[in-house]
Amino acid sequence: MRQIIFNEWKSITRDRTIFFVVVLFLLSLGFVTYSNILKNRVQIESHHVAHNHIRSQWDNMEPTNPHGAAHFGTFAFKPVSILSSIDEGINSVTGNVLQLEGHTQNELTYSEATQSLNISKFGKLKPSLLLQMVIPLFLIFISFNAVSKEKENGRIRILLQQGISLKQLVLSKSLAYWVVGLLLLSFTILVQFIFSAQNLDRDILLRLILLFSAYSIYYFIIVSLSVYLSSRLNNQTGALAGMVSVWIIWTILIPKLTGNFAEKVYPLPSRIDFVNAMREDRSKGIDGHSPSNEREEELKKTILTKYEVDSLSQLPINFDGLVMQADEEYGNMVWDKHFGNNYNILLEQKKLQQLSGFLNPFSALQNLSMGSSGSDLYHHLAFLEDVETYRRGFIKELNDKHAYGGSKTGEWDWKADQEFFRSIADYSYISPSFDTIYQSYFFDFLWLWLWIGLVLGLIFFTKISDITI
Amino acid sequence: MKLHDFIQFETKHFIRNRFKVLAVIVFILGCLYTIRLGNQMRENKLSQIQNQKDKSIENKAKVLGWYDSGQLGPKESPWVNISEPFWAIWYTPSHVYKFPSPLMGFSIGQAESFAYQKSISNWSTVYDNDLIGEIANPERISVGSIDFGFMVLYLAPLLLIILLFNINGLEHDLGINTIIRTQSTNPNLLLLARSTYYTCLLIALLFLMVVFSGLITGAVQSHLSELIFLFLLIASYLLLWQFFFFWLIKTSIGSNGQAIRMICVWIVFCVLIPGYVHQMADTRFPENFKTDYLDVNRIEIKGLFDLPVETRANNLKSLFPSLQETIMGKDSIPNVDATNYSSSSLANELMKKAALELAEKNGEKNSYIISTYWYNPVTFFQNKINAISETDYHAYQNFRDRIQSTIDQKNELIVLETWDDRVVDKNQYLTYFDKCNASQ
Numbered sequence: 018m019r020q021i022i023f024n025e026w027k028s029i030t031r032d033r034t035i036f037f038v039v040v041l042f043l044l045s046l047g048f049v050t051y052s053n054i055l056k057n058r059v060q061i062e063s064h065h066v067a068h069n070h071i072r073s074q075w076d077n078m079e080p081t082n083p084h085g086a087a088h089f090g091t092f093a094f095k096p097v098s099i100l101s102s103i104d105e106g107i108n109s110v111t112g113n114v115l116q117l118e119g120h121t122q123n124e125l126t127y128s129e130a131t132q133s134l135n136i137s138k139f140g141k142l143k144p145s146l147l148l149q150m151v152i153p154l155f156l157i158f159i160s161f162n163a164v165s166k167e168k169e170n171g172r173i174r175i176l177l178q179q180g181i182s183l184k185q186l187v188l189s190k191s192l193a194y195w196v197v198g199l200l201l202l203s204f205t206i207l208v209q210f211i212f213s214a215q216n217l218d219r220d221i222l223l224r225l226i227l228l229f230s231a232y233s234i235y236y237f238i239i240v241s242l243s244v245y246l247s248s249r250l251n252n253q254t255g256a257l258a259g260m261v262s263v264w265i266i267w268t269i270l271i272p273k274l275t276g277n278f279a280e281k282v283y284p285l286p287s288r289i290d291f292v293n294a295m296r297e298d299r300s301k302g303i304d305g306h307s308p309s310n311e312r313e314e315e316l317k318k319t320i321l322t323k324y325e326v327d328s329l330s331q332l333p334i335n336f337d338g339l340v341m342q343a344d345e346e347y348g349n350m351v352w353d354k355h356f357g358n359n360y361n362i363l364l365e366q367k368k369l370q371q372l373s374g375f376l377n378p379f380s381a382l383q384n385l386s387m388g389s390s391g392s393d394l395y396h397h398l399a400f401l402e403d404v405e406t407y408r409r410g411f412i413k414e415l416n417d418k419h420a421y422g423g424s425k426t427g428e429w430d431w432k433a434d435q436e437f438f439r440s441i442a443d444y445s446y447i448s449p450s451f452d453t454i455y456q457s458y459f460f461d462f463l464w465l466w467l468w469i470g471l472v473l474g475l476i477f478f479t480k481i482s483d484i485t486i
Numbered sequence: 487m488k489l490h491d492f493i494q495f496e497t498k499h500f501i502r503n504r505f506k507v508l509a510v511i512v513f514i515l516g517c518l519y520t521i522r523l524g525n526q527m528r529e530n531k532l533s534q535i536q537n538q539k540d541k542s543i544e545n546k547a548k549v550l551g552w553y554d555s556g557q558l559g560p561k562e563s564p565w566v567n568i569s570e571p572f573w574a575i576w577y578t579p580s581h582v583y584k585f586p587s588p589l590m591g592f593s594i595g596q597a598e599s600f601a602y603q604k605s606i607s608n609w610s611t612v613y614d615n616d617l618i619g620e621i622a623n624p625e626r627i628s629v630g631s632i633d634f635g636f637m638v639l640y641l642a643p644l645l646l647i648i649l650l651f652n653i654n655g656l657e658h659d660l661g662i663n664t665i666i667r668t669q670s671t672n673p674n675l676l677l678l679a680r681s682t683y684y685t686c687l688l689i690a691l692l693f694l695m696v697v698f699s700g701l702i703t704g705a706v707q708s709h710l711s712e713l714i715f716l717f718l719l720i721a722s723y724l725l726l727w728q729f730f731f732f733w734l735i736k737t738s739i740g741s742n743g744q745a746i747r748m749i750c751v752w753i754v755f756c757v758l759i760p761g762y763v764h765q766m767a768d769t770r771f772p773e774n775f776k777t778d779y780l781d782v783n784r785i786e787i788k789g790l791f792d793l794p795v796e797t798r799a800n801n802l803k804s805l806f807p808s809l810q811e812t813i814m815g816k817d818s819i820p821n822v823d824a825t826n827y828s829s830s831s832l833a834n835e836l837m838k839k840a841a842l843e844l845a846e847k848n849g850e851k852n853s854y855i856i857s858t859y860w861y862n863p864v865t866f867f868q869n870k871i872n873a874i875s876e877t878d879y880h881a882y883q884n885f886r887d888r889i890q891s892t893i894d895q896k897n898e899l900i901v902l903e904t905w906d907d908r909v910v911d912k913n914q915y916l917t918y919f920d921k922c923n924a925s926q
Contacts (some may be wrong), residue, residue: 021617048764058767074785089784110599114775124620129773130627131599133851134869134879137760138630138640141768146761151753158746199497254652254659254741258505261749265644274634276626277523285621288601289534292616293541310562327524366623387625394625477845485854 018189021181025193035159042152042201050103050144050208057102063238065405068096068444076439077291080432083415083422084341090118091411092403093444095125098217098391100224103209104145104185106392111142114400117408117444119345119415122352125401144205145386146222147477150200150268153239157264160194160240161257164248187248187476191241199238223451224389227458231385234465239264248479253304267379275373275380279366285359309344316343329426337427338420345412354404360398367394374464381468388458391448394455399449407444414441494739496683500649509648513641514691520634521699524855525592528703530692531586531602538603542579546919549577553912567804571918572827572905574910575896580606580922582892584885587876588705593635595877599621605891606922608830608897611837611843612886613779634695635871639864640756642688643727646747649684650731653677655741663738677735686730689721696720715872723867730755761864763858787833799825801832802901812905816878824904831897837892845883852879892925 018361029035078086095113112125140146164187167173176186182452206229210217242263247256288296300309321327321337329336387393424431500506552559552568558572568574584602599619604610630636654677657663668674684809700706700713734747790798800822802809809815814824859866872878899921908914 019738059772061763063772068775069778089788092780107628112618112775113625123615124618126613126615127776128599132594132848134598134855135872136767136855136865137638138762139757139761140764142758142761146757149630150757154749154753162742255744257745261745272629273632275634276623276629280623280626287530287534288621289538289603291621347699363623367625370625397624436821
C-alpha cells in the first residue's frame, strides 16, 4: 500500500498541471487567509471604536432624568470572532447594530446585505469558499480516473497479480489524493495560526482543531468516493460525470433546498403578524385579560398598602419608576413569548438542517465550519440573548433610580447625576466557549463519521468480480 | 447537411443519451418549482399588504367615529384632542407599500432583506427597525434562496456543460476526430451548429417557462416589455456561455479534459470572480457601525430639545418659509405648543441628511460593483434580472425615497396646519388621510 501511495504522489508531482494548480491553490489560500485576517483586525478595531464612542456619550451625559436616559439608551455592536476571517457564516446578513432602550426589545439592523447591489451568491472570497467549494472539486478532478486509468491501460491486472487487493488499491489511492487536500488545508490553518498567534488561546485552538478535523473528514469522503466510483464505473467519463453531479447536488442544490424545506416545516411568523401579536399582548395582556391600566391600578393598591399611605403624593418614593419597571417586566414576558417562539423555531430549523447531513455531508461540513468559526446561528442567538439580559438589567437600574433615587411621583424633571450613569456597567460580550457549545455539533460530526463508514464499507465490500477489468 | 436533417440528427443524439435527457427534465422541474416559490412569496406579500390596508381602514373608521360622536380621542389618553391638527394627523393611519412586481417569481433577489410596508409617523425614519425585512433564518439567507434567477444564472450553464461536454470530446476519445475533420467542409461550423442546437433548446425551454409564468401572474398583460427584456437577457446570457464553451469545444482534448475545463470556467465566473469582487467591495467600503447616523439619531435630536423655543421657531420658519404667513407665524412671540408639536420636522431634516450620507456611501459601493461588470458578467446579469423583478437595491432605495416623501408630507402638514391654528373636523381629517397616503 505504501508503495502505491508513493507512486501516486510521484505521478502527481510529475504532472506539471496538477503541480502548478496545487502551488496556485497554496498561494491563493495563503493570500486569501492573510488578507482576511487583516480585514478582520480592522473590523475588530472599528468595533472597539464604535463601542467606546457610544459608551463615552453615555458616560458624558449631563445630569438627566433616568427615564429620559432609558429612551436615550445605548447600542450593542455585534462583534466578529477571530476565526470569522476563515468563515464569515451569517454575519453579513444579520446586521450588527442593536439599539438598547426602554419599553422594547429591538432587533439587529444595518445588515451588509441591504447596503448594496447583490454581488455573489456564494459569498466573499474567504478561505471557507475555497475550502468548501473549489478544493473538493479539484480533488475530484485529480482522482476521478485514479483506478479507471489503470483499467484502461491494463496496469490493474499487473497490480492485482502482484498480490494487492482491490480494496487496498482503492484505499491507498484515496489516501494519496487525500494528502493533497490535507496539504492545502494545513497550509490555511498554519497561516491562520501564525498571523493570529497573539490571539490564540485554548478556545481558538480547539476550534481550529474542530475546523481542521471537519474539513479533513470531508475531503476523505470526497476523495475516497471519487476513487471508488473510478473503480466501479467502466469509463472515466462516467466517473467524472458521477462525481461532478455529486458535487453539484451536495454543494449547490441540497443546502438551498434544505433551507427552504426547513422553513416550510417550521414556518416563522411574518413580521407584520409578529409585531401585531406583540402589540396585542402588550396592551391586552398575554392571556387577553388584565390590560395595562388594570395592572397599574393593582400595583398602585399594593404599593399604597405597603407604605400605609392613601395617595401617591404621600409616597416617599416615585411611583412612576415602579410602574415603568412593572411594565418593563410585563413587556419582558411578552418579548420572551414572541422572540422566544421565533428563536425556538430557528433552532428547530437548524436541527432539521443539521439532520440533512445524513444525506449530505457538505451540510455537516458547513455547520461545523460556521460553528467552529463562531459565526453560525447558535453563536448569533447566544449574542442576542446576552444583549437582552444586559438590556433588562440596564433598564431596571434606571427605573430603580427613578423610583428610589430621591424623587417623588410625578417629578419628571428630576435628574440623576453623571456619577450614577457612569456607575452602570458597560456592555461586554464574551462569545460562548467551545466547551459550552460543542455538543450542538454532535450530529454534524456523527454524519461525517457515518459517511466515512459508508464509503469505507463500499470500498471494503467491493470484490474484483464487481468490476470490469 | 440540410438544417432539417441536422436538427433530426442532433435530436436523435440527444434523446438517446438518457443522462442528458434526465438532466434537462430535472432542470425544467427545478425552474417550475422556483417560479412557484417566487410567486408564492409575492402572494404572501400581497396578502400581508392587504391585511395592513384593512387594518388601516379600521383605524380610520374608528377616528371618524370619534368625530361623529364628538369624542376627542381615546378614553385612556385624555390629553388627546383630534380637533387640533397635530393629534388629528397623529391619528391618521399612513402607510407606504412596496407592491411586489408580477415578475417577482423570476427573481427573489434581495426581497428577503427588506420590508414591504412601512407605517409612517412624523417621527419615522427610513432606517427604522420595522424596515429590516422579513423574519427569516439567517443561515438560509446566507446560503441563498433558490429562485428562477439562480437556476438560470448558475445552473443553466452547468446544464449546458452536461449537454456540450462530449461534443467533439467524444470524437477525440474515440479517435475519429481526424476523419470528421477530413469529411466535413467546415468542421468548426458543424461544432458551432451542434453546440448552438443545445443552447437554443435551453433558450426555448426557458422562453416557454417565462411565458407560462407571465400568463399565470398577468405579467404578459401588465409588464410585457419587461418580460421581453427578461427573455432577451436570459438568451444573451446563455449565448455568452455558449461562446465560452464553443472555444473550449473547438480546442477539445477529449471529453474529460473538456468537462474539467468547462467546469473551471464556471467556477471562475460564477464563484471566484463574484467572490473576489464581493471581498474587494467589502475591503474598499468596510462594514461600519453607522455611528454617524446613530449620533444624529440620539445626540443631535436630543440637542434640538435643549434649544430655546425662539431658536426652534426660527429654524422652522427657515425650513418652511410659508410659516411667516400663518396666524401664529405672524406673531412675534412663538407659540410653545405649536413649536413643540412641530419639532419632529427639525428632527426629520437632520435624519434626512444623515440618511442621504448613508445612501451616498451605498451609492459609491454600487458604483464600484457596476464598474466590475465588464469582467464579472454573472453579477451584471443577476442584478439586471433583479432590477426587472424589482427586487434589487435600487427598487428598495425607491421605496425608501417614497417613505421619506411621506414623512416629509406628514411633517409639513403638521407644521402648516398647527401654525394656522386650524380646527379639524371630519372632512378635514379625510383630507389629511388622503394627503398622508398619497404615496400608495
